[in-house]
Each structure stands twice: as C-alpha cells, then as structure tokens.
Amino acid sequence: MQLGRLCAGLFRERKSRVSVEKAERLIKEEQVSRVEKPSREEAERAVQTLLRWAGDDPFRPGLINTPGRVVRAYEEYFRGYNEDPYELLGRTFDETEGYDEMIVLKDISFASHCEHHIAPIIGKAHVAYLPDTKVVGISKLARLVEVYGKRLQIQEKMTAQIANTLNAVLEPKGVAVVIEAAHECMTTRGVDKPGVNMVTSRMLGAFRSDGATRRELLAMIGNPLGS
Numbered sequence: 001m002q003l004g005r006l007c008a009g010l011f012r013e014r015k016s017r018v019s020v021e022k023a024e025r026l027i028k029e030e031q032v033s034r035v036e037k038p039s040r041e042e043a044e045r046a047v048q049t050l051l052r053w054a055g056d057d058p059f060r061p062g063l064i065n066t067p068g069r070v071v072r073a074y075e076e077y078f079r080g081y082n083e084d085p086y087e088l089l090g091r092t093f094d095e096t097e098g099y100d101e102m103i104v105l106k107d108i109s110f111a112s113h114c115e116h117h118i119a120p121i122i123g124k125a126h127v128a129y130l131p132d133t134k135v136v137g138i139s140k141l142a143r144l145v146e147v148y149g150k151r152l153q154i155q156e157k158m159t160a161q162i163a164n165t166l167n168a169v170l171e172p173k174g175v176a177v178v179i180e181a182a183h184e185c186m187t188t189r190g191v192d193k194p195g196v197n198m199v200t201s202r203m204l205g206a207f208r209s210d211g212a213t214r215r216e217l218l219a220m221i222g223n224p225l226g227s
Helices: 003-011 020-030 040-054 066-077 138-149 155-170 211-220
Strands: 103-114 120-130 174-183 198-205
Touching (some): 103 174, 120 138, 155 174, 155 198
Antiparallel strands (some): 174 198
C-alpha cells in the first residue's frame, strides 16, 4: 500500500475534517502485517498435510492435483490483500451541478471468508453517502466492497472498514454501510443453523445524527435492520 500517498491525502489541510489522530488510526487499520509469504511449493505441501490429517491420501488420482487447485483458489479468494482501497477511490469528481441528495448502491453481492474458520461468508452490501463536494464513480463502491471482502474477515470489521474508508476519502456529510450475510461457519458446522443471516451497519455523519435521513435510507434498501 502506498502509505506515503495515503498520509498526504489524509493530512492535507484543504477542507479536511480528518484529524491527525484519525488518519493515524486508519493507516494502522489498513496496514497489513509484513509477513514473509511461503513459496507456492510450501503452500501446496501444507494442503497435502491437511488432506492427510483429514484421513485421505493426497497422492491418489482424485486428489493429486488438489493442492495446486487450492493454492490457486486462495489467490482468488484473498486477492484483496494486493489492492489498496484508498488508491481505488483516488479519482473523484466535483462537477455535480450542486447535487446534494444521498447516493445509494444497494444489493452489492460479495463472497468473503471468516477469519476464524476460513469458511465462506456469502452476502450483500448496501453502501450510501451524502456528498459534500466530491463524488466517486459508482463502480468504485462495488469494488471497495470487493477489496475488503476478498480478505479474511469478520462482518463487523468489514462493515466498519468500508464506511471508514469512504468517509476518509470523500469527506461527505454522511456515510452508511449495511451488510447482510450468511456465515457457513455456523450454517454448515458448529450450531448448524442454515437460513440464518447476520445484519451489521455503520452509520456516520448525517446517517447517525438525523433519524429522518437514516429512515429514508433504510426504506430504500428494504429496511434489513427492522427498525
């Protein structure tokens, strides 16, 4: 991640409402620990070990190519670690002809993985903001969800990361993120309760302080919070 560019953007005085303390916190949240990645061969051997631990023979015909497939799948599942969400939102637009109503992109599907069991989290996100002077291309909102979704996650953290990043870059009047998702760590194992969805939300600015604005948003997205 380009930490220098992030620092410059967050610390800029021009119309910035982001404090130094908040900038430092956001940088810390987004900085992935610098760990030395194993080689592809080491990763494939680790999969072979798990297959043996499960009780099967990793060298039988049906499994001989499984370690390679799993490693390639992990590259896809967790490609979000290779993307910078702040850089993604770097290009903004200010020619909006005075538009100041909420912007909502709803039903953004995503597939993530639980950081506790590496089990799938399948769901959809609703992202909204009230612009002040800047807007961003709507595809970037979907890609922002994808960047954070393609990492090991818990839903609460993912919800906050999306909202905090959007708030820091666009400096809008308000940001709202609502996520609904099914967690296979509890629908296919453990308590084994299929059909259960978890709903999380992060409301900032006007969406937190103004009940009417919050209700308008919830009506638009089908009121998953049930309030």
